[in-house]
Structure formats: structure tokens, C-alpha cells
Amino acid sequence: MEVTRQPLGPPGDPSRAAINTHTARQMLRGGEVLGANPGMHPGMTDEELERYVHERVLTTTLDKAVAWARSNSFFPLTFGLACCAMEFMHTAAARMDIARFGFEAVRASPRQADLIVLSGRVSIKMAPIIRRLYDQMLEPKWAIAMGACCSSQGVFNNYAIVPADKFMPIDVHVPGCPPRPEALMHGVLRLRDLVQQREQPGWRERYGAIGTEEVIPTADSGPSLGTGHRDG
Amino acid sequence: MSTTSDYRKGEDSIELTSVAQQLSEQAEDWGGGRDSQELLTLNLGPHHPATHGVLRLVVTLQGEVVREVKPIIGYVHTGIEKTAEDKAYWKVIPVVERMDYLSYYFNSMAYCGAVETLLEVDVPKRAQYLRVIHLELNRIASHLLWLGTGVLDIGAITPFFYCLRERDRILDLFEQSSGQRMHTRYFQVGGVMEDIPRGWEAKLREFLKVMPPAADQYGKLVSANEIVLQRLRNTCAVDAQTLLSLGVTGPLLRAAGTPWDLRKATPYSSYDDFDFKIPVGTVGDNYDRFAVRLAEIYESVKIIEQAIDGLPEGPHITTDRKVALPPRHELATSMEALIHHFKLVTEGFRVPPGEVYFPIESARGELGCFVRSDGSSKPARVHMRDPSFVNLQALEAMGEGAYLADLIAAVAMLDPILGGIDR
DSSP states (O other): OOOOOOOSSOTTOHHHHHHHHHHHHHHHHTOOOTTOOTTTSOOOOHHHHHHHIIIIIIHHHHHHHHHHHHHTSOOBBOOOOSHHHHHHHHHHSTTTOGGGGTOOOOBSSGGGOSEEEEESOOBTTTHHHHHHHHHHSOSSOEEEEESSHHHHOTTOOSSSBOOGGGTSOOSEEEOSSSOOHHHHHHHHHHHHHHHTTOOOOOHHHHTTOTTOSOOOOOGGGOOOOOSOOOOO | OHHHHHHHHHHHTOOHHHHHHHHHHHHHHHTOSTTOOOOEEEEEOSSOTTSTTTOEEEEEEETTEEEEEEEEOOTTOOOHHHHHTTSOHHHHHHHHHTSSTTOHHHHHHHHHHHHHHHHTOOOOHHHHHHHHHHHHHHHHHHHHHHHHHHHHHTTOOHHHHHHHHHHHHHHHHHHHHHSOSSSOOOEETTEESSOOOTTHHHHHHHHHHHHHHHHHHHHHHHHTOHHHHHHHTTSSOOOHHHHHHHTOOTHHHHHTTOOOOHHHHSOOTTGGGSOOOOOOOSSOSHHHHHHHHHHHHHHHHHHHHHHHHTOOOSOSBOOOTTTSOOOGGGGGTOHHHHHHHHHHHHTOOOOOSEEEEEEEEETTEEEEEEEEEOSSSSOSEEEEEOHHHHHGGGHHHHHTTSBHHHHHHHHHHHOOOHHHHHO
16 A cells, blocks of 8 residues: 655744644544634544545554564575674574574575575675575565674675675674674664664763764765775 | 356366366476476576585586586685785684684684695693694584584574584683684794783683583484474485595594595694594585584583693793794893894894695584795795685585485585685
8 A cells, every 4th residue: 555644734843743642632532622723723524634644643553563673573585605604503502592582484585585694794795695585575574684794894895795785774783703692683673673663772872971982084075985995 | 057058067067087187298298297307507606605605506407406516606706815925824714714714723623734835833731732722622613603504504503602602602712812703813833912911711611511512402303393304304315435535634534434634644733642532424424424423522622621721831932933922121231132023023033945744624614724835924825724624525416316405405514615716
């Protein structure tokens, strides 16, 4: 079903939306609209109310419910590249038991999976295959880049390895070489928050870390440096 | 009434025998009959749940029987050997550790042994014993993961959870002695990084008490299962002569009855101090490969027990200040120590020119490290003879004439690690 969202009030009037919400809540409770003043607080017609409920209550609540369900039952793809795959297996095994978060239904086919965990180093020969696997997965889909290699090439800053962000969208990066199972679990929980659209401030926001932000190059500050830098 | 009778008449008119004959004649025309020579080429991988990583197999099938297997590798090529030429000798250790990611202690042992041979450095006895303990723990950890995922490939999921439970205990020991679960960089050129911490020995002894009964349980879990036995017994057998001509070493060769083990043949790191046996198989089928590896777990436990009982006192790393870092407390008092520390950290030690090949017995077979030095502080060439790469050549000999399902079991019992193959 195609859902188009339009603001109820005239565009550019944020106060109108708040008033409509208040009015609709009162009407849905079956009570009088308190302080209804035709001049300042225009009441809603039945059609308007119906549209309001459809757009504001039904779809958003349904979206939330679906996101809750999705984020608590990821179907990851059976996919291991290198070292990190061992820790990925340990995450599924007895001690960590990722089944507690509904993550354990590992699927062998990309058609049945909605999460790909890039566990290991991605070589140039493997990158197109991973991209094809990712394209074969059905929407909605997510990707976790596990470990340093597929996030930033890690210790192998050489010709053979390509970071995952170069060829596919990544939702969560899990640092480590390889990351502990606890770290991957934290990554999965952060992905859950992402899917549920829960606010999770990073450490910079949380601690008010001013002055440590990365400098984002602008158009006039010259071309940005590539990642091909290597030290002797 | 009339329609019913007509219908029944129509049904009677179908003669099943003639239909079957017609179908079989057609099938022979299409080439699908019993004596068909038509071959089917099937691609397995590189993303396939049963190929242990990103191995790609191009299999030619006649019906369900495998006629040809072509492994295609290179999907996790990391350029490790080239990267190693770009780093100082002691900075190469973490890079080579990441090749065969299930036997990181073996990788660093082979490399450190090669560099120590070039440098002619003596490793203290305590360091050699600590190395043996960690190497054998690593062998058990590697075999446990092989057992868990290997029988997972042929349909048994329960051993996976049990095996990884015990493997977690080993990784805890690694973490306690070095700070990392995997890729620990515990072995240094000239010894080990640090002495074992307090309480480590007690924890190790606790593990050694737990492991043999656990291995009993896992063995029974697999070998008392009729279905698994039928998948393993008398499938994909290869005789010792073929394996030797292919250069196969390790548990695969021992499963065919050849007791070749570098720990006995050319003892390194004081392996001749310990009393242990080499398990061998008889016919070299998949079951023997399973049984040999399971028996090796018990032997490794025996070696570790002897090593921890007879652990000598003394330094954990060579006292040669040109190779090993001076202790931290000396830096505050000794100018010479400060200079050594500065030289080692900034430039690294220089190695006299020459080349050396240092083979050890890894969990998968002969792991050799070739290092060529040109006298500078960076190696001119580092090459690893990885056992997985050579053992994979035997896959065609194993798979030919077997069913496709047995080929999956053969790959599982071959235990190739793609990180080591592609490097």
C-alpha cells in the first residue's frame, strides 16, 4: 500500500499541527473540544478526523509495531569471510546466545535474509559477489560491517582489500580485529535502535565533546583525501 | 448416468504400462536415461553454507556422481606476504597471524622460528614450554571449531554448541595470557611477550580436567549416530600414496595410515621433551579423518599437562637486548636500555642476510615459513607454505566417483581455511 504523508495544516504553520493533534485527541475521547474557539482553534470535520487518524495514528503506530517486530527478529545471512566469522559463530553459540535478541535464524539464502554481516576482509575479487548478494536480499535490509578490515581496511592497507562502504551501504560498523562477540552483540543492539528509530546519541553528543568533531571538507576546501594513504 | 459411464470408459482406456514405456523412450531421447553420458556442471560457492568460507567449487556431475572438482580460490586474497615485506620484522607478526585465522599461534611460531634461525637467537626453555602450551591449546581450539562446523555441514547441529562452549574456555585462557581472544601476538622473536599471569595455571588445569570428558562426549555424540556414520564411513577414501604424491600432510595423511608428524620428525620448541603418540587411521576415509582429529585432542591435552608440570623457571624472552625489548623498569635507570628500546621501536632489529625455511606441524599439517633477509630491518620476502592450500589439491582425488553429498562431507573433513589458502 502506498502511503503518502501530507501535513494537515497549511504548509509552514507548525502550530496548526499541534492544535489538530490536540483537537483530534479530544474528539476521539468523545469529549468536548475544550476552549474551542472558531477563530483560533478551528474544529475538525469528520473527514478531517478520519484522514488524521489514518495518517497520524494508524500508520505511525503500525510502522512502530512493524519496526519493533523487525528489529527483534533479524534474519542474518549465513556468510563468513575470514577471522571475524569465528567470532560471529561464537556470538551464536552457547555463551553469548544471540537468540536472546531474536538473531539466531541464520538463513542460507539471501532471498530469505534481511541482514548481512560482513564478517572479515573483503577482497577486490569478492566485492562484486557481496554486492550481488546484497542486491538479492529483499527490502527492508540492513548491513553490519564487522571488524576493521571491511570498515577501513584494518592492518592490511594494501592493494587487495576494499572497505565495504566503497561498494554498498553499511548501517553499523563494529570495530575490532576481530571484534569480541560482545562487540558484535552491541552492534546488533545499535542496529535494533536504528530500526526502531530510537534516539541513541553518540559519545560526542552524550559527553558534549566539543572540539573533537571531524572536520568535514567543504567544496572550497579542496578535494578530500582518498583512503589510499599508506605509511611506510 | 451416461456421462459417468463415458468417464469410466475413458479412464479404462489409459494403459499405465504403455505410458511408462513411452516416457522412458522419451527420456532416452532427451539423454536423461540410465546410460546417459550427459554431464552437468554445478557451481558451489563462493557463498555457500557448506564450503567453509569463500571457497568456490566447480563440480562436474553425471547424475549425482561427481566426475570432476575444480576448486577456485582467491576470494579472500589479502596480500599478506606483500604487506610483510613493507614492515619491520617484529611488526610482521600480527600480519602473518591473520593468514590462517584458526591457527594464529602456529603462524607466529613458524615466522618467529624462521627469524630466530636467521638471527641465531636462543629461546629460553620457559618460553619454549609456554609456546608449546599455547600451540597445543590452539590445536584443540582449531579442532573443536572443525568438529562443530564439520558435522554441522552433514546435518548435526548439537555438537556445534558444545564445541564452541569449550572453545570459549580456551579463548578465555588466551585472553588472560595476552589480552586478545584471537590474533594474540603472544609469540615474539626470542620468546613470548609476557609471562603467564597469576591464576592462569589454575585455570588451565581446570580446563585440562574438563576437556577429555568433554571430548568423550563429543565423540560419542557423533560416532554413536548411525546417520553420521553412514555419511562418513567408506566415503571419499584416498590411499596414502596418492596423498603423499599430492604433498598432503597433517591429519589427512595420518588418517591414511602414515604416521608423519613434524613434532616427532624434526622436533622444534622442545617437543622432544614430551611423551605423546601420533594417532593414525587405517583406510583414510572421512571417518578416519574425524577419528584422528578427535584423538589428537587427547594427545594435545597430554602434552599440555606435561608442559605445565615441568614448566622451568627463568626468563620468558631472550636476554639479547638487540632483539627483545628491555624490561620496563630498566628504562628509568639504564641509558643503554633506553637506547635499545628506542632503536627497537623505531627501526627494529636488523637480520643478517640469508634465507631459511622453518616448518612446524600446525593443526592442518606442515606449515612452513620461508624468510629471506637482505640485511635490513625489513624482510625481503616472507612466504608461507600453508597446509590448507596443499591439502585442497586432494579434494579432486577424494570427490571423484563419490556422490555430491559425500563431497560436502569431504570438504568438511578436509578442513580447509580459506584465509590460509588465499593469504
